[in-house]
Amino acid sequence: MMKYLSFILVAVTIFALSSCDKEKNEVIEEPHVHEEEVITTVRLVITNNAGFNKTFSYKVDNGFNSSSPATPVIDDVVLDANTTYNVDVQVWNESETPAEDITEEVKEEGADHLFLLESSPSTGAGSIGFSNGSKDANGDALNQTLDFTTGDAGTGQLTVTLKHEPTDKSATDPPGAGGETDAQAIFPVTIQ
Amino acid sequence: MNRVVFALMLCTCCFSTAVAQQKCDIHIDVLVSEAHNGQPVYPVVVHIDELNATYETNEQGKLVVDSLCPGKYTFHLHAIGHEHYAEQVNVVSSTELKFELSHEENYLNVADVHGKKANSILQDADQVNKAQLAANSGKALADVLQEVNGVSMIANGATIAKPVIHGLHSNRIVMMNNGIRQEDQQWGGEHAPNIDPFMADKITVVKGAASVRYGADAIGGVVSVEPKPLLQNGGWEGELNTAAFSNNRMGVVSGMAGHNFTKIKPLSFRLQGTYKKGGNYRVPGAWVANTGVQETNYSATLGWKEHHYGVELFYSHFDTDLGIYRGAHTGNQDDLNAAIASDKPLVPATFTYDLERPRQHVEHDLYKAKLYADSRLGMWHATYAFQKNYRQEYDVLRKENNKAQMNLTLNTQTLNLNLEHRSLWKLKGEVGVDGIYQENYIQPGDRIFIPNFRSYSGAGYIIERYKLKDWNLEAGVRYDYRQFELFNPEGNAGQVVRYLLAYRNLSWTIGAQKALGDKWNSNIILSNAWRAPQSNELFSSGLHHGAARVEYGNKTLHPERSYNLNLELKGSITDKLTTDISLYTQYIQNFIYLKPGVDLLTIRGYFKTFNYKQTNAQLSGIDFSTAYSWTDKLQSDFKASFLFARNVTNKDWLILMPADRLRLNTKYTFDISEKLRETYINVEGKYVFNQWRIPSNFDQIDYPRPPIAYFLLGASVGATIYAGKQPLDISLTAMNILNQKYRDYLDAFRYFIDQPGSNFVLRVSVPFNSN
Numbered sequence: 001m002m003k004y005l006s007f008i009l010v011a012v013t014i015f016a017l018s019s020c021d022k023e024k025n026e027v028i029e030e031p032h033v034h035e036e037e038v039i040t041t042v043r044l045v046i047t048n049n050a051g052f053n054k055t056f057s058y059k060v061d062n063g064f065n066s067s068s069p070a071t072p073v074i075d076d077v078v079l080d081a082n083t084t085y086n087v088d089v090q091v092w093n094e095s096e097t098p099a100e101d102i103t104e105e106v107k108e109e110g111a112d113h114l115f116l117l118e119s120s121p122s123t124g125a126g127s128i129g130f131s132n133g134s135k136d137a138n139g140d141a142l143n144q145t146l147d148f149t150t151g152d153a154g155t156g157q158l159t160v161t162l163k164h165e166p167t168d169k170s171a172t173d174p175p176g177a178g179g180e181t182d183a184q185a186i187f188p189v190t191i192q
Numbered sequence: 193m194n195r196v197v198f199a200l201m202l203c204t205c206c207f208s209t210a211v212a213q214q215k216c217d218i219h220i221d222v223l224v225s226e227a228h229n230g231q232p233v234y235p236v237v238v239h240i241d242e243l244n245a246t247y248e249t250n251e252q253g254k255l256v257v258d259s260l261c262p263g264k265y266t267f268h269l270h271a272i273g274h275e276h277y278a279e280q281v282n283v284v285s286s287t288e289l290k291f292e293l294s295h296e297e298n299y300l301n302v303a304d305v306h307g308k309k310a311n312s313i314l315q316d317a318d319q320v321n322k323a324q325l326a327a328n329s330g331k332a333l334a335d336v337l338q339e340v341n342g343v344s345m346i347a348n349g350a351t352i353a354k355p356v357i358h359g360l361h362s363n364r365i366v367m368m369n370n371g372i373r374q375e376d377q378q379w380g381g382e383h384a385p386n387i388d389p390f391m392a393d394k395i396t397v398v399k400g401a402a403s404v405r406y407g408a409d410a411i412g413g414v415v416s417v418e419p420k421p422l423l424q425n426g427g428w429e430g431e432l433n434t435a436a437f438s439n440n441r442m443g444v445v446s447g448m449a450g451h452n453f454t455k456i457k458p459l460s461f462r463l464q465g466t467y468k469k470g471g472n473y474r475v476p477g478a479w480v481a482n483t484g485v486q487e488t489n490y491s492a493t494l495g496w497k498e499h500h501y502g503v504e505l506f507y508s509h510f511d512t513d514l515g516i517y518r519g520a521h522t523g524n525q526d527d528l529n530a531a532i533a534s535d536k537p538l539v540p541a542t543f544t545y546d547l548e549r550p551r552q553h554v555e556h557d558l559y560k561a562k563l564y565a566d567s568r569l570g571m572w573h574a575t576y577a578f579q580k581n582y583r584q585e586y587d588v589l590r591k592e593n594n595k596a597q598m599n600l601t602l603n604t605q606t607l608n609l610n611l612e613h614r615s616l617w618k619l620k621g622e623v624g625v626d627g628i629y630q631e632n633y634i635q636p637g638d639r640i641f642i643p644n645f646r647s648y649s650g651a652g653y654i655i656e657r658y659k660l661k662d663w664n665l666e667a668g669v670r671y672d673y674r675q676f677e678l679f680n681p682e683g684n685a686g687q688v689v690r691y692l693l694a695y696r697n698l699s700w701t702i703g704a705q706k707a708l709g710d711k712w713n714s715n716i717i718l719s720n721a722w723r724a725p726q727s728n729e730l731f732s733s734g735l736h737h738g739a740a741r742v743e744y745g746n747k748t749l750h751p752e753r754s755y756n757l758n759l760e761l762k763g764s765i766t767d768k769l770t771t772d773i774s775l776y777t778q779y780i781q782n783f784i785y786l787k788p789g790v791d792l793l794t795i796r797g798y799f800k801t802f803n804y805k806q807t808n809a810q811l812s813g814i815d816f817s818t819a820y821s822w823t824d825k826l827q828s829d830f831k832a833s834f835l836f837a838r839n840v841t842n843k844d845w846l847i848l849m850p851a852d853r854l855r856l857n858t859k860y861t862f863d864i865s866e867k868l869r870e871t872y873i874n875v876e877g878k879y880v881f882n883q884w885r886i887p888s889n890f891d892q893i894d895y896p897r898p899p900i901a902y903f904l905l906g907a908s909v910g911a912t913i914y915a916g917k918q919p920l921d922i923s924l925t926a927m928n929i930l931n932q933k934y935r936d937y938l939d940a941f942r943y944f945i946d947q948p949g950s951n952f953v954l955r956v957s958v959p960f961n962s963n
Contacts (some may be wrong), residue, residue: 024633031644032636032686033681036597037590039795059796061684072793095684102590109590164523164590167540175530178538179522180588184797 038093039102042160042185044077045088046148052085058160058185061095077158077187079128085148089115091162091183106162107144110136114169114177115143116161119189126154126191140169156189216261221287224253224269224293226614232291236271264345269293273612273620293499294566314666314703315402315718317756318342320395326921327908329955330435330444330468333389337415340397340772341831342815344850348382349517349941350440350473350948351485356938357383357399358776359837359849363726364752366402368416369558372507372577373407375604375630376556379642379728380700381940385415386510386556386581388489390433390466393420399815400776401756403699403721404653404668407626411721411754411780412676422460422495422504423452429961431806439951442470442485445898458497465490471545472515475946476933481541482515482548501565510556515547519944521588521737524797528740531944532896538944550737550843553584553596563842570613573624579604587639599635604628621656621668632727641734642727643680643691649673655701664705672697674724680731693722695751697932712763719756725749728782729804739940742792746804753781771818776811783809785839800893808840811849825862831855836885844887847894850938851901864911871911878904882938899942902934910955921957926950 041059046052056075079085084180093100106113113136119128128150133143160183174181224236232253239246240257241568242265248253262284269277274293281289318340320328328336334345334353346361347353354361362381367374369387376386389395398406398414406414423429430449436442450462468487472479491508522528531538560577580603584596610624628649634640655668676693701719708714731745756778764770786802813835821827837849859874883898890897910923931950935942 024631027636028631028633028644028646029679029690030679031634031640031679033634033640033686034637035639036587042795060793071609105590112590164588165518167538171254172527178530179523179527180521181527181796182590183795184526186526 031166035095037102037185039091039097039162040094041092041099042162042183043090043092044160044187045090046077046079046085046090048083048085050083052083056187058187059094074185074187076190078190078192079148079150081150081153081191083150085150087147087148088145089117089143089160103144107142110142110144111138112164112165112180113141114141114163114171114179116159116163116174116177117143117146118159118161118173120157120159121154124150124154125152126156126189127151128156128158128189128191136169141174150191153191156191158187158189160185160187215792216259218260218262218283220257220260220283221288222247222249222255222257222267222291222918223288224249224271226293231366231527231614232568233271233274236269236274239268239270241266241268243779252746263476265416266589267291277296314664314701314705314715316399316715316717316760316776318397318399319391320397322393325389325392325395326955326957327910327923327925329390329433329446329957330437330442330953331389333385333387333395333415333417336389337395337397341817341855342398342399342813342833344853344938346381347936347939347941349480349520349939349945350481351470351514352382352384352516354378354383355397355415356416356850357397357413358778358813359835359846363409364412364723366406366410366414366474368406368414368418369628370417370419370508370560371562371575372558372560372579373606373628375579375602376554376581377583377600377602379726382516382552383583384514385552386490386512386554387417388446388466388487388508388510389417390448390489391419391464391491391508391563392417394418398922399774400717400758400778401699401719401721401754402701403672404670404701404719407651407670408649408672408674408697408699408721411723411778412754419462419464420450422462422493422497423450424460424497426452426457427455427962429959431960432958433955434957435953435955437470437951437953439948440470440473440483441545442468444468447826458502460497462493463490464492469545472541472543473948475537476931476949478537478540479543480537480945481518481539482551483517483579484515484545484547486545486547489514496661499566501563503564504560506558506562506564507562508556508558510554512552512554513547514552514554516550516552517945518548518550518588520941521550522740524600524794525740525799526797528943529895549586549588549592551586555582556580568614570611573608573610573612575606575608575610577604577606579606596638598638598641599637599889600632601634602630602632604630618647619656619658621654623651623654626651626653640681641732643678645676645678645727647677648675654783662707662928664706666703667701669698669700670724672699676724677728678727678731691747691923693730697722697751697753708763712761714762715760716760717758719758721754721756723752723754725751725804729947732804735799739943741800743786744789744801744803749784749804749806750782752783752806755779755781759939768821769818772816774815776815778811780809780811783839785809788889807842809846810840811835811837811846826858826860828856828858830857836872839887842887845885847887847890848938851898852881854879867914868906869912869914872909874910876906878906880904880936896943898937899935902932902936904932904934905929919959921955921959923955925953925955927953 040061044056046054056077059073090103117130120128128148131147133141133146136142161174162183163177163179164182165179171177224233234249234251234253236249249255264282266280320339324339332353334355337343337355344356345353346356363379367385377383379388396416402410402414428451433446435444448464466489471484473483486510493506495504519537529932557580562575564573583600585598587597595700609626630647633644651672653670657666673696678691680689682689699720703717705715720748730747732743735742758776760774762772783804787805789801789803791798792801817831819829832854834852837846839846855878857876861872863869864871880902882901906927908925915922928950933946
């Protein structure tokens with residue numbers, strides 16, 4: 001009987017001791033958290049041959065892991081009427097320092113991604129038309145770079161959606177594309 | 193066991209011829225006493241195989257057997273709370289035989305108390321017996337538990353499921369794995385219990401609050417998975433089970449072998465293992481992407497059992513890989529709405545066994561050592577266990593890196609000391625203490641959903657029962673103390689904040705059981721239980737991809753307290769008609785639930801948010817079952833379960849409660865020949881109502897409304913084939929025969945996909961034993 005009791009005591013002691021080791025204490029008491037593949041910002045780098053060069057940002061930092069999320073930063077996209085622009089759509093993680101450009105990764109995995117751009121209104125005053133969207137390695141749409149052609153002066157709204165693993169790469173709106181939304185930025189638009 | 197009886201019957205034949213001519217006037221006085229203190233034991237049922245006669249001891253522990261012929265006789269002694277004892281005695285002349293009984297080894301762990309003479313705490317309990325386990329072999333634990341009236345399940349598609357008892361689940365249910373409280377991150381709705389049902393000889397479900405016996409948290413009830421006791425009478429026993437499922441092309445094989453050494457009588461062991469592999473499953477008209485499953489489980493038991501003490505060592509390993517339907521990983525509310533609007537799974541798929549992200553890998557190890565010894569005071573038990581639960585979650589990534597994004601370890605040590613004391617002034621009972629130490633941590637670089645923590649708990653309890661002629665009375669009380677030390681990274685900088693929380697509480701139970709004539713039994717049980725808020729309820733701050741919603745913990749939560757009243761009437765109306773009615777009501781103070789908050793703007797769009805809040809709730813219901821024997825061979829049984837779950841404070845219904853359900857089963861059993869026995873045909877219908885009892889603000893919280901009612905038809909045929917003396921059980925079962933398209937309210941994937949279509953299962957089972 002005593003033999004067994006001592007066995008139990010030894011077992012308990014071993015586990016108690018093992019739970020006391022310093023390294024584990026550190027692991028428990030100082031959780032080091034790293035959220036992978038965070039996107040905080042969608043940027044539109046817009047240029048044209050008339051020397052226009054502006055960057056518009058849509059930033060929502062730390063939406064999930066904070067009970068008091070930072071106020072979103074949403075730029076007004078201000079463009080000239082009836083003009084064509086070259087647009088570079090970028091995604092960034094600005095929660096790291098320095099900020100991390102995720103666009104390259106999206107391009108590398110281009111076949112699994114799709115940028116969808118929607119303008120409201122779709123035509124007329126305050127609208128933006130889209131053309132020359134870039135392709136992925138398979139020749140399917142990616143739209144990481146594209147051209148904007150603005151309509152008449154007015155106001156509107158531009159929605160940029162980055163889809164992961166879309167089921168239809170020829171789609172022009174998010175429901176049609178399927179897959180999972182990685183980022184969605186809604187910019188106010190002023191055409192002047 | 194059958195072999196033993198058979199062997200004894202053979203002996204009887206030999207002896208009956210040998211002793212036939214001898215003089216049969218022997219008189220034997222039998223005296224049965226307690227092994228240690230020498231007190232008489234009564235009532236003891238004594239069965240003598242050779243005479244096929246049964247006797248019972250009187251209050252002096254005595255009985256008389258008259259007019260015996262000389263010869264060998266096998267005495268079997270059965271007494272509640274004592275080990276079954278058998279001995280063969282060579283009788284030559286009149287004599288006095290003295291037998292000693294020692295307390296049953298697992299007396300205290302016998303959770304089946306219901307309807308039996310009060311040999312343990314009174315509870316509303318039901319069992320899944322060996323036959324039901326066999327008929328459901330290969331299914332996940334929660335699925336097997338659907339056999340029990342009043343139990344439903346909460347699921348994530350067809351591969352992840354958890355039992356729901358009277359509307360409560362996860363944190364509010366305690367799972368006992370071979371007598372040890374299972375600790376496997378049970379708070380998560382998408383964390384299925386890490387227990388292999390093939391390990392079980394029977395599974396007991398206690399419905400209603402049962403804290404006194406099983407510890408804090410057992411507000412909703414207890415599921416206890418109990419293996420067979422180790423083999424004691426020498427030789428080998430074993431079983432080989434196989435099952436093949438058509439729907440997801442799943443194969444399951446499970447084997448068990450046990451041995452008791454004839455040369456070293458006290459020593460026994462058992463080995464058991466299960467392997468399972470299934471691929472994508474099918475809903476009517478489509479495959480479901482990434483829903484495969486793979487499981488490898490094994491366990492080993494080693495026992496040394498002397499008459500008055502013993503030791504048992506147990507180890508088990510559970511290992512599973514689970515795919516999660518790709519389409520359930522939605523990006524935002526719009527994605528979710530698109531999935532809801534679609535008639536078909538949005539992610540196209542074919543059949544494959546391969547798993548991709550999102551997927552889970554979970555391992556659970558259990559080490560257990562149990563000592564027991566008989567003494568003048570009573571039976572002592574000391575049980576120590578160490579559990580390690582390791583959960584990995586592989587998220588959908590932009591770029592594959594072979595890493596899991598969450599690697600969560602939960603280590604738990606438990607120690608229980610228990611004394612089941614001898615009768616004192618007609619009081620029988622047990623006292624004991626419990627200690628638990630737990631640590632939970634992520635790996636550096638993981639994402640976090642619940643904080644790291646250490647927790648210490650201690651408890652003491654006493655349960656006593658008093659037996660009158662027609663009444664059994666019982667009362668128990670328990671005191672718990674629990675301390676949490678949590679480490680939570682907070683704010684944008686991830687600064688670690690340390691929290692120290694402590695909870696203490698008293699819980700109790702009182703119950704009475706009364707026999708009403710010979711045919712009816714009634715129970716009334718009033719019990720109280722409590723539950724400390726868990727780390728997810730206190731601290732979670734994360735996104736549920738499947739439901740496109742964010743949940744926020746609440747550090748100010750108080751413990752839940754539950755008061756549970758249960759009335760049960762069970763018996764037979766005629767020889768052919770039996771019935772069991774159980775009425776329950778449970779009032780839960782500070783019931784923790786999720787209350788909708790303001791929408792949250794994220795980089796993926798808007799999400800619904802939910803905050804953990806408290807209210808007072810009342811869950812009432814009825815479990816009704818009745819069985820009717822049309823003939824000896826044809827039997828029907830009917831089960832109905834209704835639940836009314838109210839938010840008392842808001843005068844509203846509670847969300848996400850199981851819908852009412854009915855089940856009708858008819859079985860025809862017959863023997864075809866000596867070689868083909870116990871043949872049966874079984875037809876089963878199950879009807880689940882639409883859940884209309886939903887909160888008035890349902891449309892703002894959840895969309896769409898709960899799915900419509902559904903009816904499922906199932907059938908099975910089976911038989912036992914005898915090749916000589918070797919039996920082989922074979923059966924073919926069809927589930928959802930009509931390939932019915934339906935969704936279930938408690939399935940978190942109800943937004944995306946239908947429930948599985950028809951599934952045909954072929955099962956072959958070969959038991960073997962040698963003595």
